Amino acid sequence: MIILGPNRYGKAETRVVRVTRHGDVHHIKDLNVSTSLSGEMADVHLTGDNSAVLTTDAQKNTVFAFARKHGVGAVEDFALLLARHFVDSRPTIHRARVAIEEYAWERNAGSGHSFVRSGREVRTCVAHYDGSAAWMVCGLRDLVVLNTTNSEFWGFVKDEYTTLPETRDRILATAVEASWRHSAVSSADPDEDGAKNWDKSYESVRQALLTAFAGTYSLSLQQTLYAMGARVLADCPEICEVRLALPNRHHFLVDLAPFGLDNPDEVYLAADRPYGLIEGTVLRDDAPAAGPAWE
Numbered sequence: 190m191i192i193l194g195p196n197r198y199g200k201a202e203t204r205v206v207r208v209t210r211h212g213d214v215h216h217i218k219d220l221n222v223s224t225s226l227s228g229e230m231a232d233v234h235l236t237g238d239n240s241a242v243l244t245t246d247a248q249k250n251t252v253f254a255f256a257r258k259h260g261v262g263a264v265e266d267f268a269l270l271l272a273r274h275f276v277d278s279r280p281t282i283h284r285a286r287v288a289i290e291e292y293a294w295e296r297n298a299g300s301g302h303s304f305v306r307s308g309r310e311v312r313t314c315v316a317h318y319d320g321s322a323a324w325m326v327c328g329l330r331d332l333v334v335l336n337t338t339n340s341e342f343w344g345f346v347k348d349e350y351t352t353l354p355e356t357r358d359r360i361l362a363t364a365v366e367a368s369w370r371h372s373a374v375s376s377a378d379p380d381e382d383g384a385k386n387w388d389k390s391y392e393s394v395r396q397a398l399l400t401a402f403a404g405t406y407s408l409s410l411q412q413t414l415y416a417m418g419a420r421v422l423a424d425c426p427e428i429c430e431v432r433l434a435l436p437n438r439h440h441f442l443v444d445l446a447p448f449g450l451d452n453p454d455e456v457y458l459a460a461d462r463p464y465g466l467i468e469g470t471v472l473r474d475d476a477p478a479a480g481p482a483w484e
């Protein structure tokens with residue numbers, strides 16, 4: 190017996206730029222939106238009957254139309270708005286997942302209409318909605334950080350293939366990829382609800398990650414990872430779970446002896462690969478069930 194397993198479909202990576210013009214002062218939001226729907230989709234897979242299908246093309250059009258009609262504030266609100274619309278407006282759609290990446294722009298030379306793409310990290314969110322409950326995982330990636338000291342690494346296993354020297358002082362650098370789950374998301378319309386301040390929450394999580402990275406005297410990147418996750422949970426009561434992926438961007442001290450030079454921790458080779466990849470989850474022991482939040 191062969192059966193249809195879990196499935197979903199949608200439009201991936203709709204790139205939408207929303208310009209808001211206040212006279213000569215303009216604002217932009219630059220997003221990459223991926224929608225994914227599931228529900229009564231047995232027939233489309235088994236018999237080719239498309240009558241339950243809201244096309245991926247219409248999903249893409251909805252993203253653009255909603256950007257026009259509702260504007261784009263916090264990406265989390267825009268994601269929830271779309272997710273609720275798809276499920277609440279179509280009886281055959283039972284669940285929506287909306288993932289958004291946001292690319293930051295800054296004003297160029299103080300101009301009202303000229304922008305420069307910021308070197309800031311990419312902000313992310315993934316919203317799920319099933320007709321009654323909503324889940325939100327927020328995040329960021331490419332938050333590149335480096336400590337020039339306060340990092341040691343020693344006392345590790347030494348087998349016949351271990352050549353890494355122990356170090357009491359090294360550069361510690363990584364490009365933080367983090368996602369964090371909100372304990373509760375109101376199922377009310379965000380326009381009526383309006384209570385959740387996604388921007389404020391994002392900034393406090395980002396600050397907690399940076400503060401912990403800078404302030405932790407590190408005996409391993411694993412220890413730093415835990416400190417970063419724990420700091421987020423300590424500082425941000427609305428978050429119940431943090432997942433981190435930290436590539437260890439190795440910096441090797443260059444041997445300058447062949448040139449008659451010493452190298453007292455000044456000149457490094459920044460290697461791009463291979464890199465250690467340290468991943469982990471830090472969560473509250475009473476975190477509510479995650480449901481589909483991480484899917």
Ligand SMILES: O=c1[nH]c(=O)c2[nH]c(=O)[nH]c2[nH]1
Nearest residue numbers: 342353408409410411437465
């Ligand atoms: O912080 C580190 N953790 C490791 O597990 C590891 N392994 C390695 O080679 N270097 C490092 N650094």
